[in-house]
Amino acid sequence: MSLEQFKNRNVGEQPYVLIESEHRPKSGMGRFQRVVNRTFKKELFTGLYVTMREMINTLFRGEMAAVKYPFEKLPISPRYRAIHDMLRLLESGHYRCIGCGLCEKICISNCIKMDTRYDENQRKEVTEYTINFGRCIFCGYCAEVCPELAIVHGGRYENASEQRASFSLFEDMLTPIDALKQQQEFDGFGAVTPNADNAIKKTPLAY
Amino acid sequence: MEIVNLAVLPEVTSAGVAIKAIIILAIISAVAGFGTFIERKVLAFMQRRLGPMHVGPYGLLQIAADGIKLFTKEDIVPQNANKLIFKIAPSITAATAFIALAAVPVFPDFTIPEWIPLLGGVFVPSIAADVNVGILFILGMMAAGLYGPLLAGMAQANKWGIIGSARTAVQFLSYEVVTGLSMLAPIMLVGSLSLVDFNNYQDGGFTSWMIWQQPVAFVLFLIAGFAETNRTPFDLLEHEAEIISGFATEYSGMRWGMFFIGEYANMITISVILAVVFMGGYNDLGFMAGWFIVVFKIAFFFFLMLWVRASWPHIRPDQLMWLSWKILMPVAVVNIVITGIVMMI
Amino acid sequence: MYEQIAFYLFSVLTIGLFLVTVLSKNLLYSMTALAAGMVMISGFFFLLGADFLGVVQLIVYVGAVMALYAFAMMFFDATRDVKEKNPNGAWIFLLGGMVALMMVLIFSAPIFSENIQAIYPSIAGATNPQSVGLVLFTKYLVPFEVAAVMLLVAMISGIILAGKKMDQSLTTEDDVLNTEIITEEDDK
Numbered sequence: 134m135s136l137e138q139f140k141n142r143n144v145g146e147q148p149y150v151l152i153e154s155e156h157r158p159k160s161g162m163g164r165f166q167r168v169v170n171r172t173f174k175k176e177l178f179t180g181l182y183v184t185m186r187e188m189i190n191t192l193f194r195g196e197m198a199a200v201k202y203p204f205e206k207l208p209i210s211p212r213y214r215a216i217h218d219m220l221r222l223l224e225s226g227h228y229r230c231i232g233c234g235l236c237e238k239i240c241i242s243n244c245i246k247m248d249t250r251y252d253e254n255q256r257k258e259v260t261e262y263t264i265n266f267g268r269c270i271f272c273g274y275c276a277e278v279c280p281e282l283a284i285v286h287g288g289r290y291e292n293a294s295e296q297r298a299s300f301s302l303f304e305d306m307l308t309p310i311d312a313l314k315q316q317q318e319f320d321g322f323g324a325v326t327p328n329a330d331n332a333i334k335k336t337p338l339a340y
Numbered sequence: 341m342e343i344v345n346l347a348v349l350p351e352v353t354s355a356g357v358a359i360k361a362i363i364i365l366a367i368i369s370a371v372a373g374f375g376t377f378i379e380r381k382v383l384a385f386m387q388r389r390l391g392p393m394h395v396g397p398y399g400l401l402q403i404a405a406d407g408i409k410l411f412t413k414e415d416i417v418p419q420n421a422n423k424l425i426f427k428i429a430p431s432i433t434a435a436t437a438f439i440a441l442a443a444v445p446v447f448p449d450f451t452i453p454e455w456i457p458l459l460g461g462v463f464v465p466s467i468a469a470d471v472n473v474g475i476l477f478i479l480g481m482m483a484a485g486l487y488g489p490l491l492a493g494m495a496q497a498n499k500w501g502i503i504g505s506a507r508t509a510v511q512f513l514s515y516e517v518v519t520g521l522s523m524l525a526p527i528m529l530v531g532s533l534s535l536v537d538f539n540n541y542q543d544g545g546f547t548s549w550m551i552w553q554q555p556v557a558f559v560l561f562l563i564a565g566f567a568e569t570n571r572t573p574f575d576l577l578e579h580e581a582e583i584i585s586g587f588a589t590e591y592s593g594m595r596w597g598m599f600f601i602g603e604y605a606n607m608i609t610i611s612v613i614l615a616v617v618f619m620g621g622y623n624d625l626g627f628m629a630g631w632f633i634v635v636f637k638i639a640f641f642f643f644l645m646l647w648v649r650a651s652w653p654h655i656r657p658d659q660l661m662w663l664s665w666k667i668l669m670p671v672a673v674v675n676i677v678i679t680g681i682v683m684m685i
Numbered sequence: 686m687y688e689q690i691a692f693y694l695f696s697v698l699t700i701g702l703f704l705v706t707v708l709s710k711n712l713l714y715s716m717t718a719l720a721a722g723m724v725m726i727s728g729f730f731f732l733l734g735a736d737f738l739g740v741v742q743l744i745v746y747v748g749a750v751m752a753l754y755a756f757a758m759m760f761f762d763a764t765r766d767v768k769e770k771n772p773n774g775a776w777i778f779l780l781g782g783m784v785a786l787m788m789v790l791i792f793s794a795p796i797f798s799e800n801i802q803a804i805y806p807s808i809a810g811a812t813n814p815q816s817v818g819l820v821l822f823t824k825y826l827v828p829f830e831v832a833a834v835m836l837l838v839a840m841i842s843g844i845i846l847a848g849k850k851m852d853q854s855l856t857t858e859d860d861v862l863n864t865e866i867i868t869e870e871d872d873k
Contacts (some may be wrong), residue, residue: 168667180651184386191388198388422713472813476740483748487720490755494713502759509756516748533737533814 209288210326211319214271217264218287219307220319226310229283232257236275236284244268245275262303266292276319285319356464363464364441372604373403379646386650413593418496421590425495430595433488433602440481441605443467443474444612445535445622473533475617478609479519482568486512488602489570489577493587504586507576507657514664515567515574521672522560525679526550526617535613539621546625551618556675558618560668565610567660570603572649576657611641691732699725710766712758720751737813 158164171177190196200207209215220229232249248261276285287306292299308316326332377392377399384391392399417423445467467474486508493505527533529550530541542548551558567574578586588599615621615637622634655663702725705718723746730739771777821829 177652181647184647184651187388188382188385191385196388197390199384199390201390201393422711425713425717473736473740476737476744480740480743480748483744484724486748486752487717490752491713491717494755494758506756506759509752509759513749513752516744520744 208327209290211324212326213288213290214273214276214286216266216287216289216292216301217275217306218285219262219303220283220285220316221308221310221313223313223316226313228259228307229281230259230262231281231283232259233280235278235280239274239278241272241274242268242270259303263300264306265298265300266294267296267298282319359464360467361442365438368438368441368605368608369601371608372601373407375604375607375642376406376600377403378642379649382643382646383650386647407597410594410597415593415595416590418498418590420497422495422497425491426590427595429488429492429495430591430598430602432491433485434598434605436481436485436488437602437605437609440478440485440609441612443477443481443535444609445474445539445616467536474535475523475527475533475538475613478535478613479516479523482519482606482609483512483516485602485606488599489587492591492599496587496590498589500584500589501587503583504577504589507583508587510657511567511570511574511576511660514661515564518560518564518664518668518672519568521669521676522557522564523617524672525557525676526554528676528679528683529553535616535621538617539623542620543623545623546620549618549620554618554675554679556671558614560672560675561618562614563663563668565614566645566648567664569606569610569645571607571645573652573655574660575654576660579654581654607642607645608638611638611645614641688732691728695725695728695732698722699729710769712761712767716751716754716758719754720747723747723751735813737817 158167187196191198221227222229232247234247234249237245237247244265244267246261246263246265247259249257249259252258271286273286279285284306380402381391381399392402395401395405417426489508490505493501493503493508495501526538530538532538538550542550566572570577576582576586578588583589588596591599615634619637620633622631625633699722702718702722706715706722709715709718723742727739727742727747730736730742
């Protein structure tokens with residue numbers, strides 16, 4: 134859809150159709166005529182045509198809507214707030230977290246707990262970092278407040294667990310060092326989805 | 341009408357009839373099971389889904405999985421139910437469906453080749469029981485089949501069951517009238533009640549099909565066939581949205597499965613009648629052999645039932661009765677009268 | 686031999702099922718046994734080579750008449766037993782005696798059967814439905830037509846009795862009309 138088309142919000146030029154409610158027959162003869170019309174005005178056959186069209190589209194034109202879920206997953210929006218990821222610096226491979234503690238402070242459900250100390254280079258080192266996913270409400274404040282883009286929301290949305298409180302440790306969320314090249318940069322909140330253009334529907338605001 | 345010379349045909353032995361009965365039982369029950377798979381697949385494709393996919397290639401072994409599930413499921417009999425009637429009701433549905441198939445000619449006659457040991461040379465007739473009144477026998481057995489849902493609903497001490505069985509009685513009785521009357525006009529033309537005679541009447545190729553002479557009877561019988569087999573526009577007996585599962589509410593396990601097999605066998609019976617009576621039966625069509633083309637026709641009508649189920653909504657019970665008594669039955673009577681006048685002229 | 690086996694099998698089954706019909710106190714058992722007995726009776730017709738009558742027995746008695754009984758049964762609790770009242774012993778004695786007499790007559794009937802000749806012998810070459818039709822539309826034309834007229838009368842009176850509100854539809858657009866009727870009834 135081009136931009137000009139999207140900006141055109143003039144209802145009169147768009148293919149909206151006003152559906153008038155059907156005239157209600159009063160007499161028995163009128164009802165009989167309505168039955169005849171409904172039978173022979175191809176309404177029933179239109180229904181048959183629609184299902185057959187869908188079947189042909191599904192089988193031969195690749196318009197299958199079903200996704201074999203556990204085996205294949207749809208790409209989720211970069212805005213989606215799933216289980217957190219801890220990112221690494223691309224140059225050195227060291228984790229980005231500087232132990233500032235802002236995420237712990239801002240967490241409104243008090244699910245992030247962290248402990249730090251100064252290492253031998255007088256640099257903050259994260260010794261303990263856990264997120265209680267039984268409490269986390271996935272509000273996204275931690276990722277928003279992080280000055281280093283170290284804690285972000287990842288794509289793991291299958292968070293069913295056997296226990297009510299399932300803690301996640303720092304090492305679990307940290308990008309594995311051998312998968313550093315596959316690490317995705319976080320687009321941040323307000324990022325548009327990859328298929329945003331297709332998902333846009335014109336709404337007639339001029340009503 | 342071509343007169344079949346009876347002397348040419350080999351003698352029908354009891355072995356041949358037994359083989360035919362086994363063929364019918366084996367093939368139709370297997371096909372009825374396979375029909376559930378086909379139904380799920382076709383409905384899925386029409387709704388842009390995949391259907392069963394995981395048991396076997398493309399879910400083909402789903403029938404086996406369903407069968408194991410049905411056989412091993414606990415067979416629950418409610419405490420206040422009439423236990424004997426509750427237990428025999430499903431077998432009535434399955435049995436009548438298969439007995440009706442005894443009088444249906446599915447494939448042409450054939451003789452088992454001589455090289456097959458033990459059975460070589462046995463002539464297998466096209467019909468297991470060639471009663472002279474085949475078409476009436478089928479309609480009668482399908483009429484007797486209404487006792488399955490009826491007794492099941494009344495025996496289970498459940499209000500949904502009672503409503504389901506009341507609807508069974510009303511729907512089957514009304515549509516029996518339509519099936520009988522719509523079938524009467526082709527019977528008048530053929531002058532026989534045997535389905536073999538119906539088949540032989542239409543052996544003149546595509547243009548001699550009964551559907552061109554009796555289009556109204558064809559449409560009427562098609563509609564009434566949907567009602568008799570309890571298929572979707574008229575499946576009020578177990579309308580989930582209204583009466584949970586109707587007559588089958590309290591059933592589980594294999595007893596429920598027998599209702600299912602009976603329904604699918606009835607669908608096949610109606611498809612076969614439509615193919616044999618109206619669409620030229622198992623006569624050869626052009627270069628295509630009769631046994632091949634009849635399977636194709638039966639499959640088409642089976643598919644039509646699934647197609648309609650995917651496309652059209654249910655109708656209400658009062659609309660069902662209205663359709664039967666105020667539209668279909670008068671049209672059928674008028675059709676008979678017109679057929680009679682044309683035949684007299 | 687098959688026919689004899691089948692005959693005795695059907696006889697035992699028919700008598701047994703009809704005994705259940707009479708003796709059972711449960712409505713559902715009675716009805717099921719009656720329907721099954723009707724099916725067994727059609728078996729006799731098939732044994733005698735009267736396919737058409739057998740099928741008609743199936744369609745009419747099993748398919749239609751019994752289903753009407755079943756429909757009437759919807760008004761009762763099918764799972765409960767019926768309490769029978771036996772008011773008068775004399776009646777039972779009389780009826781039982783008559784049945785016994787009938788049984789004696791029926792069993793002694795084969796003595797006279799050699800002298801019996803069919804008044805309307807079946808026509809050679811005519812198939813089953815044809816011979817039924819021939820007899821029905823020649824010899825028994827008047828009773829047949831009278832029965833048809835009686836059925837027509839019954840049908841019309843049934844429609845008149847049941848169809849007082851038949852021209853009213855239950856569809857949504859007539860909801861206004863229906864609510865008016867309800868309010869009128871409420872006023873009364």
